[in-house]
Amino acid sequence: MNDSEGLVGASGFDPQQLxxxxxxxxxxxxxxxxxSDAYVWVLAALVALAYLFSAIFGLIFALLxxxxxHPKMPTAVWSLQELSPIxxxxxxxxxxxLLLHLGPVAVNAATADWWLPLPLSxxxxxxxxxxxxxxxxxxxxxxxxxxxxxxxxxxxxxxxPLLAGCALACFVLAGxxxxxxxxxxxxxxxxxxxxxxxGRSVMAIIAVLAVSWGLLAAENQxxxxxxxxxxxxxxxxxxxxxxxAILLPLGIIGTWWAMQRNRHIGSRSLRSSGEKQQLVLGxxxxxxxxxxxxxxxVAIGRRxxxxxxxxxxxxxxxxxxxxxxxxxxxxxxxxxxxxxxMALAAAVDQxxxxxxxxxxxxxxxxxxxxxxxxxIAPLLTQPQLTQHLGQSAARLSQTAALFAVLYSxxxxxxxxxxxxxxGIVDLSRFWLWCAAxxxxxxxxxxxxxxxxxxxxxxxxxxxxxxxxxxxxxxxxFSELSTLVRAMATFAPMFSLALSPSxxxxxxxxxxxxxxxxxxxxxxxxxxxxxSRG
Amino acid sequence: xxTGQSTEYQLEAKDLTIGYAQRTICGPLNLHxxxxxxxxxxxxxxxxxxxxxxxxxxxLPPMHGEVQFLGLPVDEDSKAFRREVAVQIADGTFxxxxxxxxxxxxxxxxxxxxxxxxxxxxxxxxxxxxAVAGLLPGELSSGQRRKVLLAATLIRPAQLVxxxxxxxxxxxxxxxxxxxxxxxxxQCATTLLVVTHDPQLLRQSLDHALLLDEDQGRILSAEAGxxxxxx
Numbered sequence: 001m002n003d004s005e006g007l008v009g010a011s012g013f014d015p016q017q018l019x020x021x022x023x024x025x026x027x028x029x030x031x032x033x034x035x036s037d038a039y040v041w042v043l044a045a046l047v048a049l050a051y052l053f054s055a056i057f058g059l060i061f062a063l064l065x066x067x068x069x070h071p072k073m074p075t076a077v078w079s080l081q082e083l084s085p086i087x088x089x090x091x092x093x094x095x096x097x098l099l100l101h102l103g104p105v106a107v108n109a110a111t112a113d114w115w116l117p118l119p120l121s122x123x124x125x126x127x128x129x130x131x132x133x134x135x136x137x138x139x140x141x142x143x144x145x146x147x148x149x150x151x152x153x154x155x156x157x158x159x160x161p162l163l164a165g166c167a168l169a170c171f172v173l174a175g176x177x178x179x180x181x182x183x184x185x186x187x188x189x190x191x192x193x194x195x196x197x198x199g200r201s202v203m204a205i206i207a208v209l210a211v212s213w214g215l216l217a218a219e220n221q222x223x224x225x226x227x228x229x230x231x232x233x234x235x236x237x238x239x240x241x242x243x244x245a246i247l248l249p250l251g252i253i254g255t256w257w258a259m260q261r262n263r264h265i266g267s268r269s270l271r272s273s274g275e276k277q278q279l280v281l282g283x284x285x286x287x288x289x290x291x292x293x294x295x296x297x298v299a300i301g302r303r304x305x306x307x308x309x310x311x312x313x314x315x316x317x318x319x320x321x322x323x324x325x326x327x328x329x330x331x332x333x334x335x336x337x338x339x340x341x342m343a344l345a346a347a348v349d350q351x352x353x354x355x356x357x358x359x360x361x362x363x364x365x366x367x368x369x370x371x372x373x374x375x376i377a378p379l380l381t382q383p384q385l386t387q388h389l390g391q392s393a394a395r396l397s398q399t400a401a402l403f404a405v406l407y408s409x410x411x412x413x414x415x416x417x418x419x420x421x422x423g424i425v426d427l428s429r430f431w432l433w434c435a436a437x438x439x440x441x442x443x444x445x446x447x448x449x450x451x452x453x454x455x456x457x458x459x460x461x462x463x464x465x466x467x468x469x470x471x472x473x474x475x476x477f478s479e480l481s482t483l484v485r486a487m488a489t490f491a492p493m494f495s496l497a498l499s500p501s502x503x504x505x506x507x508x509x510x511x512x513x514x515x516x517x518x519x520x521x522x523x524x525x526x527x528x529x530x531s532r533g
Numbered sequence: 534x535x536t537g538q539s540t541e542y543q544l545e546a547k548d549l550t551i552g553y554a555q556r557t558i559c560g561p562l563n564l565h566x567x568x569x570x571x572x573x574x575x576x577x578x579x580x581x582x583x584x585x586x587x588x589x590x591x592x593l594p595p596m597h598g599e600v601q602f603l604g605l606p607v608d609e610d611s612k613a614f615r616r617e618v619a620v621q622i623a624d625g626t627f628x629x630x631x632x633x634x635x636x637x638x639x640x641x642x643x644x645x646x647x648x649x650x651x652x653x654x655x656x657x658x659x660x661x662x663x664a665v666a667g668l669l670p671g672e673l674s675s676g677q678r679r680k681v682l683l684a685a686t687l688i689r690p691a692q693l694v695x696x697x698x699x700x701x702x703x704x705x706x707x708x709x710x711x712x713x714x715x716x717x718x719x720q721c722a723t724t725l726l727v728v729t730h731d732p733q734l735l736r737q738s739l740d741h742a743l744l745l746d747e748d749q750g751r752i753l754s755a756e757a758g759x760x761x762x763x764x
Contacts, residue, residue, distance in 0.1 A: 013642045013643060013645070015639055015643060018631070018635065018638065018639055018642070019628060019630065019631065019639075022628075022630045022631050022632070022635055023630045026630055026669075109626040110626045110627055110628045110629075111628075112626075113622070113625045113626050113627075114625075114627075114628060114636065114639055114640070114685075115639070115643075117615050117620070118615065118639075118640070118643030118644065119612040119613070119615040119616035119643070119644065119645075120612075120643055266609070266610055267591075267609045267610050268591065268592060268593075268594075268609060271592065
């Protein structure tokens, strides 16, 4: 059967036609369903955008501490509006890093296994992959731009449709340009050096910010006028018109160059980029964004040696947790967040206020729930570990809960200590703060335990055949209720931050303590059948 | 197919070291395969068998050394290489919307077979897949999916065929048919490189074994390789 007879030039055959024909044939009866699905998703996107709009407005309201007395920090030299252009630069760098991480030109696994090995021209395959990459760049940039415009609108309180439209066009063009850059870098196989340079550029931006902070603190006139000039220019139509006029020809040239370079992207790169995209999608579906941008093999090796030394003397379950925390870099998220919060509060005018403190606590609660769950998930969801480690399931859960409580307590204490040092919260009622922190840590741990179990169970069912609007809604509702309960345990902290001298009513203590029960049950060794956190 | 400098070997690996990122798995290896030869790659789990196949295919860059096919460095992007090298990797993925027969049609037509309908029918019959020809991949058992992958590898002409544990999840009858077919392929000057844990495959279809052991590669006779597996 494996002969060379009966061969003909395959130039007339296009696999895409075969795939499209099969798709059309099998999906014909579902077209109307698809239409209604699309309608539902568009509606959902609009509702989500409305919620996002409200959330950003609420955040800005809190960060500016409107209507709340707050200390004047001598170190606070910037206004939020002056800092907003930096967000644009950081968003552009982040988007380019994401594009480079994802390829950006890629083929999915089935295409890599079945189509790519065929001795046919891959021009149509590559053209489709390029179109997808460019579209992704433009959409992602436009989305980031819309968020930024909402921030700007929240800060200035004025909305100019013409300016917003022009700015949005700029964001789309910038996304196109970034995607083109990603394709060109990929075609030269230079993703790793490019990522290193982009990482350095973020450090450079931080250095520039630090220097300019010093100059502003010293009231350097030139720096002050430059910062104010940049902040004012983003509200001028002329700025965005000029930017569009520059970005448009660059986008056209970039697209032409990317199309030329696209044919030089090797099959290996297309395939491995497809694998990365699949991994990112999978981890995002499990609400674990950290794994999407995994560390390099070199970094893992470095941490492996480091982590082994530190964890060598711990009992085996604690060693697992400590190594996961260190090697997978989970601790970095918490540490990075705390640093960012402190920097914002210290350096930006009006941010050092009690309302901001509440927002910082709430955000830390959400972050801990998502982040810690990644560390403790194996102990709660992999029954085979009980055999491998010779420990009962209750013991594993107990250790996971204790770890989550301790880690949450450390993170919340660090935030409280930092805010106390800056004078944003009053720590004079020390023992009340201790009690509030313990309850908050237990609540945060309960939320992370619940999310860890859902991550393996409910989110996985979303990826499987059980996916439906009802399933998605149920899982999202469960996640939301977990976070709301965690926030309820933060109520004493909120109260102490907002009104340090007022007595906290005892029902508040009781209610917030009630929501710590899931974590307490695990801590005392009672293994729940279906802990929801 | 255009070849490089005149060479007596179809596939050559010279001082080849394989691995991922900075982790060496095995090497240096030297391998010289002439047309019609059949070599089984054997070794313990994690010894680098599948990594070697992926490196030979160009899916992974070699850490050191070089792989040549018909005197030219392996280049996955070369149409000629793709035309002459057929591969079945352990667990392939499928197009969700293509049936079993359509997957085979894709490969057969992609390789320019004139009588592709007949070839598809022959492969479906050979692997006992007629009853599921119209089914989608999601409706197949893991054994049936494995058969589809093998059928897609063997439906098209090739000078070099690379298989990764083809015996996995196949029933005994299909295995025997497959082994006989692989032996027949060699008679037609097709070269085989097969990762396997089955001594019968080595004895019936191949003439040598490459044992990956202690980070090194050793060439054994097929019988010696089969005995190593049985031990």
